[in-house]
Amino acid sequence: MAEIRVASVQLAPVLGDYEGNQARVVAAVTHAAEAGAAVVVVPELATSGYAFSSVEEARAVARPAAVALEPWVSAAASSGCIVAGGFAELDGDAVFNSAAIVSGDGVRAVYRKVHLWDRESLFFSTGSAFPPVVDTAVGRLGLCVCYDIEFPEIPRGLALAGAELICVPTNWPDEGRPSGERAMEIVRAMGAASSSRVFIACADRCGAERGVEWVGGSAIVSESGWLLAGPPDTSSSALLLADCDLALARDKRLNERNDVFADRRPEVYRGALE
Amino acid sequence: MAEIRVASVQLAPVLGDYEGNQARVVAAVTHAAEAGAAVVVVPELATSGYAFSSVEEARAVARPAAVALEPWVSAAASSGCIVAGGFAELDGDAVFNSAAIVSGDGVRAVYRKVHLWDRESLFFSTGSAFPPVVDTAVGRLGLCVCYDIEFPEIPRGLALAGAELICVPTNWPDEGRPSGERAMEIVRAMGAASSSRVFIACADRCGAERGVEWVGGSAIVSESGWLLAGPPDTSSSALLLADCDLALARDKRLNERNDVFADRRPEVYRGALE
Numbered sequence: 001m002a003e004i005r006v007a008s009v010q011l012a013p014v015l016g017d018y019e020g021n022q023a024r025v026v027a028a029v030t031h032a033a034e035a036g037a038a039v040v041v042v043p044e045l046a047t048s049g050y051a052f053s054s055v056e057e058a059r060a061v062a063r064p065a066a067v068a069l070e071p072w073v074s075a076a077a078s079s080g081c082i083v084a085g086g087f088a089e090l091d092g093d094a095v096f097n098s099a100a101i102v103s104g105d106g107v108r109a110v111y112r113k114v115h116l117w118d119r120e121s122l123f124f125s126t127g128s129a130f131p132p133v134v135d136t137a138v139g140r141l142g143l144c145v146c147y148d149i150e151f152p153e154i155p156r157g158l159a160l161a162g163a164e165l166i167c168v169p170t171n172w173p174d175e176g177r178p179s180g181e182r183a184m185e186i187v188r189a190m191g192a193a194s195s196s197r198v199f200i201a202c203a204d205r206c207g208a209e210r211g212v213e214w215v216g217g218s219a220i221v222s223e224s225g226w227l228l229a230g231p232p233d234t235s236s237s238a239l240l241l242a243d244c245d246l247a248l249a250r251d252k253r254l255n256e257r258n259d260v261f262a263d264r265r266p267e268v269y270r271g272a273l274e
Numbered sequence: 275m276a277e278i279r280v281a282s283v284q285l286a287p288v289l290g291d292y293e294g295n296q297a298r299v300v301a302a303v304t305h306a307a308e309a310g311a312a313v314v315v316v317p318e319l320a321t322s323g324y325a326f327s328s329v330e331e332a333r334a335v336a337r338p339a340a341v342a343l344e345p346w347v348s349a350a351a352s353s354g355c356i357v358a359g360g361f362a363e364l365d366g367d368a369v370f371n372s373a374a375i376v377s378g379d380g381v382r383a384v385y386r387k388v389h390l391w392d393r394e395s396l397f398f399s400t401g402s403a404f405p406p407v408v409d410t411a412v413g414r415l416g417l418c419v420c421y422d423i424e425f426p427e428i429p430r431g432l433a434l435a436g437a438e439l440i441c442v443p444t445n446w447p448d449e450g451r452p453s454g455e456r457a458m459e460i461v462r463a464m465g466a467a468s469s470s471r472v473f474i475a476c477a478d479r480c481g482a483e484r485g486v487e488w489v490g491g492s493a494i495v496s497e498s499g500w501l502l503a504g505p506p507d508t509s510s511s512a513l514l515l516a517d518c519d520l521a522l523a524r525d526k527r528l529n530e531r532n533d534v535f536a537d538r539r540p541e542v543y544r545g546a547l548e
Contacts, residue, residue, distance in 0.1 A: 114539050114542050115537050115539065117532060118529055118530075118531050118532060119531070121531060128542065129542065130542050130543065130545075130546050147532075147537075150468075150469055150534065151469070151534075151537075151538060151539075152426035152427075152429075152430050152466070152469050152470075153426075153430075153538070153543040153546065153547060155426075156426050156427070156546075156547060157543060157546030157547055160546065160547065160548075161546065177500075178500055181500065184464070184465075184468050184498070184499050184500075187461055187464050187465050187468070187499060188465040188468060188469060188499075190458070190461050190465065191458075191461050191462040191463075191464065191465030191466065192426070192465065194424075194458050194461070194462060195424055195425070195426050195462060196426075224458070225458050225461060225462075226451075226452055226455065226458075255392055256392075257392050257393070257395060258391060258392060258421075260424065260425075263389050263421075263425075264425060264427070265388050265389065265425075266547070266548055268388050268402065268403065268404050269404065269427040269431060269547070271404075272404050272427065272430075272431030272434065272435065273427060273430060273431055273434065273540070273543070273547060274434075274540050
């Protein structure tokens, strides 16, 4: 397979502004596709904003998946790309911090975040299924959301399930770091990518919300763990682009004798990861 | 518990010089203990060198664990520290790339490397047991060797078994990296430390051997993933020291609501990591 262009879009959703947020996502997807992107990753909770004060506030901006994702399918269809991103999902009275992969043909996967961060547990119900890997025309895409990737089981499990590119919609609060260091969120993504030889595209949000600032952690990481794009210099909006040969992620060999998957010893790990 | 001083010793074993290598290890341990170290990590295959050309050559410098580790126990006893490091272990005709944790009281654990790197498989038999965690007077120490830590299952499993400090004797060949970047071996260690809130001390070797150069990847990483010491500026000998409060590694909380272990979802991961 030839290279495909991957985009990570850092943008600023506005808390509670569902229609405006959808317009921002569609504009960003269209813009990225015009720049040649075949896969466009947008942030976690891109349709809703993040810093809710009550479940009612979260519910008011949540929509059933088919409703929330219809504009994304339309944008994907008109621009010919695949979109991965996060949205507030309504299911009955329950609200989930969900993410989806959509193509012009429709919704390919909806995932409900299984590791909720901090006050998210006050507003969101918790997912109960391992995140998905979706076969698309441009490659096999994995999906997880924000804090999920801090659990080594998640990127590892997605790569073992065949993901060539893991899409990570995220809202990473800025918790500080030593001077001169990259955000630890990016360090973890680099390590996870290199350990499983899988591309990872993180799309972080920007725009302070009720006092929460963000780390500006959008990045596209190669299957060797090195940064292909990002993080942006600032915590403002950004479009990151990188050309990725996803065939590299199907080849787990490191040299003539080593292969990061064939060298695994599941019988040795058994019981150690419970 | 108060802080303990951890040492990672980067040194240059000489291929085949068993007696000289033992003297170098004992001198390094004594020197580190004089600098206050309670735990001293020395490189992989510190007694033997690395770049063997035949199994006979490896076997000639391998010793039964009790023999190879006797000088380490003596050094630990006389200096009052704990030693973790690698050695070539002879068991019948088989040679293992092994590592051990010893105190002045004796050998606490011997581990046989389960993930062999490149030509190691030509000389060494493969271990079949998950690496150990040892309760010591200064804290719970985990152990793994070099390529092992590239498998996320290993540092994760050691931390889940209670390791507060993972000791990583290593010989990391230099395979190049983008200008301005740290070695990916260190990036992976930082990510693994932060994901499981565990300290990690890597002791790399130096000294080119039969054309193999090393990455100089010795480092001591905090439970938050940040570098406390290293990597050294050069690929020459180095003594890294860092004071580590291992109690921090027993506290897996990130905030009032999150705990990196309590937040795990083993029932969701089941089957994904086979």
